[in-house]
Amino acid sequence: MADSGRVIVTMGPRGAFELREHPLPKLEQGTALLRTEMCGICGTDVHYWAGYRPTIPIRFPGIMGHEIVGTVVEQNGGYLTDALGRPIKPGDRIVPAPLVTCGACYWCQIAREPVKCLNGKAYGHLGDGYPYHTGGYGQYLYLCLPGTTVFRTDLPPEVAVFLEPISIAVTAVDKVRVNPGETVVVQGTGNIGLLCLAVAREAGASRVIAVGGPAARLELARRFGADVLIDIGQISDPQQRIEMVRAHTPGGHGADVVIEAAGVPAAVPEGIDFLRYGGRFCEVGHFADAGTVPINPSTHLCAKCITLVGAWSSLPDSFARGLNILEAAKYPFGDMVTHRLPLERTGEAFHALSSDYMLDGREIIKAVIAPWE
């Protein structure tokens, strides 16, 4: 085992990403150390870097990266089994769920919404002071938060890295519920949108419609289960898109379910217009505040009799079920990784994700950090 590891420190709001070498901790009882193989860059990371997070303040400098895949280096009595009860030994690949909740507060125990845990801690979330080796943009991860949920897997890192993102899609589909044989629209063809397509398909949707773009993403959408592709670049009139969606639903009455994963406010009323009376809408795309949109309480909500659910973050049960979907290997998960970057290029990726998504001459669908490359 090495004495130290390299790690990226984020210095401030839209500030520098410094590469440092830092000693490894002495493992306390009940902890373990991972060698990080890969860590995805999430859209929320970009917001964190900009200093934005709902409810919980961000503290700089700090360590980021929460879509983490690594292999076990050493266990000091911790993480000898995963959340499914399977044994873990050094060398095994695992994915930790980044959020660790207290299990005792109002949100954990009374409202049963642990993602709002009053005492929650998380790997790579910049909120817990300045501990090294606690986020994914580094060579090691110290599994030091008591009660971290971990999942063992033999999936290759470029697939396992989507376990955290697919847990978001599983949560969204669970909340909105998709019944076998229904028609589902997904708005947005970023990595969360693509994963929502696959999970909606897995949940039994017999027709899945992807609304997004550009062409390369739509082609990927088809491989993630979409039967119908609507390119918002080509069909720029929302009313026309609404008619197209309806034309693909039974009797033209509208879709049973719409999942908004584009993060654009205007997608919300448009998506509601995709729905049939009594349909269901899931808002999973607006992690960040992108402003308001006019909603008509009569025509969009009351007289349309919809059910609208917000989906936010995820809990370990969604990881467990998402892992099964990744392992079934029915969709080209790894093909979403367009950019595989060494630690040194973390800042470049964040700058690209903050502007036009272009890096190395091609559009980013998913950029990942491979800390040992």
Added chain:
Amino acid sequence: MADSGRVIVTMGPRGAFELREHPLPKLEQGTALLRTEMCGICGTDVHYWAGYRPTIPIRFPGIMGHEIVGTVVEQNGGYLTDALGRPIKPGDRIVPAPLVTCGACYWCQIAREPVKCLNGKAYGHLGDGYPYHTGGYGQYLYLCLPGTTVFRTDLPPEVAVFLEPISIAVTAVDKVRVNPGETVVVQGTGNIGLLCLAVAREAGASRVIAVGGPAARLELARRFGADVLIDIGQISDPQQRIEMVRAHTPGGHGADVVIEAAGVPAAVPEGIDFLRYGGRFCEVGHFADAGTVPINPSTHLCAKCITLVGAWSSLPDSFARGLNILEAAKYPFGDMVTHRLPLERTGEAFHALSSDYMLDGREIIKAVIAPWE
């Protein structure tokens, strides 16, 4: 049995209400005739009169009135039992559910949302040409639509007249679900708001907060089960109301459930702000299009993880359960009737309900037509 009956004919959009005498029909097989004792004036009636109805066009002239209570005059083989299987004989008081659905179309059979029935017909809804004696603003009601659901009751007419309105409140509470021990806010203290208070209380809410006004309605709200009254006339700052609501919830985290029955667009974002993370919101107040309101997909929906349901109209199962609540007599239902008017004064009531709700020197909470007075 008389040969004819008096009936109010609505002549056109915001037009006259003509009182006419018209022959009674010869009862076809499977029908019955009611002597109408009372018929409530619903807010939707006022919109119909103005020519407004979502989706289904209105045809004038026509017969209105769908909150109907009457006694059976004659049965030609029809309606010998009610929907609960109880025998009906001449002289019995019954309440018909106004909407009659086909049971065979896409909405009845596939989407299982019969209120959108493609072939639906309804008493007092101005949509079915010009048949006399098919609405509640007249001395007789001809139960001529095959498959009309009727409920027998011994409640006095001024209570039974609320069966159709309370079915709306039951539908709203069913959709949003209230668990025993939860905190519920109802926005709006009109008759639907008051009934929602009672039904939320019946569904187990341990704290019920009414937001409305003026003082007389709030006093009634207290008698309908509200523990906390917030007078929007006195507390005109929404932010202050939000703080007041939160102060009455466990840990100040916000309400479990909010029911919007005010019909004012701005009530929607305010109501969402009343909620705790993960809370549930029911939009039942916007039968009519009152314009849009800015909603933030991030802070109101996604990052708040709410469930929002629209509730529209009602089905007979909600009548059946609403009848049980009316018969349990725990709330002063009859006291909502502020104006009991003869057929001749129908027009006056509609004009008052279209302006300032004042009639005979006092505010209308519920105006009913008593066709034999």
Added chain:
Amino acid sequence: MADSGRVIVTMGPRGAFELREHPLPKLEQGTALLRTEMCGICGTDVHYWAGYRPTIPIRFPGIMGHEIVGTVVEQNGGYLTDALGRPIKPGDRIVPAPLVTCGACYWCQIAREPVKCLNGKAYGHLGDGYPYHTGGYGQYLYLCLPGTTVFRTDLPPEVAVFLEPISIAVTAVDKVRVNPGETVVVQGTGNIGLLCLAVAREAGASRVIAVGGPAARLELARRFGADVLIDIGQISDPQQRIEMVRAHTPGGHGADVVIEAAGVPAAVPEGIDFLRYGGRFCEVGHFADAGTVPINPSTHLCAKCITLVGAWSSLPDSFARGLNILEAAKYPFGDMVTHRLPLERTGEAFHALSSDYMLDGREIIKAVIAPWE
């Protein structure tokens, strides 16, 4: 159009199946006539023939056959569109839902369980006197029950004939709910069991375990989506089967969902033992009374915290969604048809299904009548 058609009349409990020629009816307004291409023989038909039906008495002689596929011969103003609003013209293939409910009784309107309709009528159910051409074991079907729900399809008859059976499986999976990523066990590998495998897979099960036999059915089970096959002929000890199931579940804790489609009472406690604590069990296999089985209210129900649902019959919404699954063609539906028989051999099939399921030297999985062959 012909003047008459051949039809099988069932003469009495376990009695003869007489082949008769009978004049075709003059079509009343709102009806249509089908040329029946194929009709499946359902396990319930065999019970009907034996004179057994829960609740509703059987009347002989009568016409049977309710898994009906046919093409439209003539429409007298009826069935010009299907339940999804798609136009129907002569020559189109359609599948009718056999049960037609009144839409007005306690079960239709109050309890919202229309399959118990007090005034329900059904094609091929022996209950409605002796009308010719009202069941599937004949050359023509008179679509004479007002409000019959029909579905247009271009599927070949040997697939379309499974629309009624798959609607049962959709109903079962809907009631028990399967979430993406869960482990599901199906007990029984008859045609309902096989369809439940496919629907559970479609609903997102990531591991599906089939418990049944013999080998040929299990091989089909694999093609209907089962990952794990347990042959009850080979593994005759229930305790061993329980251990095998558990070994295939996360942590050995047991399955999330079990669907009982074997119709053997002993399968119920065994199936509950397959479940994890908090698991869900669907009982869909016991149309017929096969006797009782000892259940322990503590260890099977209370201390295991299960949810157990009974699924009985189906409604048109399950047909609509089942049709989507059939049309997606992901499973070898038509391969379930082991016996395709002319009208004359109806009795032979019933006798075989009442004894050892052997006909023409091979086991029946699904026998269908092809009335024109």
Added chain:
Amino acid sequence: MADSGRVIVTMGPRGAFELREHPLPKLEQGTALLRTEMCGICGTDVHYWAGYRPTIPIRFPGIMGHEIVGTVVEQNGGYLTDALGRPIKPGDRIVPAPLVTCGACYWCQIAREPVKCLNGKAYGHLGDGYPYHTGGYGQYLYLCLPGTTVFRTDLPPEVAVFLEPISIAVTAVDKVRVNPGETVVVQGTGNIGLLCLAVAREAGASRVIAVGGPAARLELARRFGADVLIDIGQISDPQQRIEMVRAHTPGGHGADVVIEAAGVPAAVPEGIDFLRYGGRFCEVGHFADAGTVPINPSTHLCAKCITLVGAWSSLPDSFARGLNILEAAKYPFGDMVTHRLPLERTGEAFHALSSDYMLDGREIIKAVIAPWE
């Protein structure tokens, strides 16, 4: 603060209850000490004493008592607020939820059934070795399990002592769901049955039927919300009871919901027979294994289309909502306490509860230990 406290030690299966004086612990960081005012004797305690607990082995000698009410003596940085965020200071009355879960295992995180926590610990449950002052049958309770959920209340001890039991009833009603206006039957009129009556009433049942006895308990049942009382001593024929229940339901079709809280196996099929088709059944009464009962998978489950749920133990959210119901004071909770006993009489109470429930010449409904009397 005293140096020591008296405590009852249970010596073995059906063994002695020894009264001992034991030193108080030095409070570790994050803990607190309660002065126990009252502790109920639960039916499960009697099973524990007999050495019976499903799944988890019992270790003797040990400390029992988990329905605990006490006032805070001292806090060493622990329990400064309750689960609802309300401040706690010395002298405040609190009720702890006895079960403390790890928040990290398969059951806590993946199956989301924390009552099965693999690492769960509990006050008064005999399982955790031999720590003094960790159960309710003693003068002090050491709040030493990290993450114990506690609730502050000003209710008198003889009401607050029902917080744990009512949490069971809230859990049961949540799982089976009661909609406003429905008819509910509760089987059993022990303290859990009585609390289920009240919670079902609170959840909106408009007709509540109690089946139990003897007369004194039924009279209490009436005060806990039952409209209809059926005395199993007087009506000893189950078939007659079934007819009586049905006669009190709409159309005689049967009850919407039945809650089995009698713990007698034969109550299960009888209770299912109380239900209408499509009704819901909750099994909450069989903590202990009382043997099997014959169930017919066809007539009881499949052809009746019921939903049956097992309810086992409870979680803190049910305490929070149960507390609201206790505090609303609509039912005579304290009147269930028939026997208030000093520590010395613990053994007497257990012997009575194991035989004929008679103590001091009257039947026990609820016996509580008051350790300072």
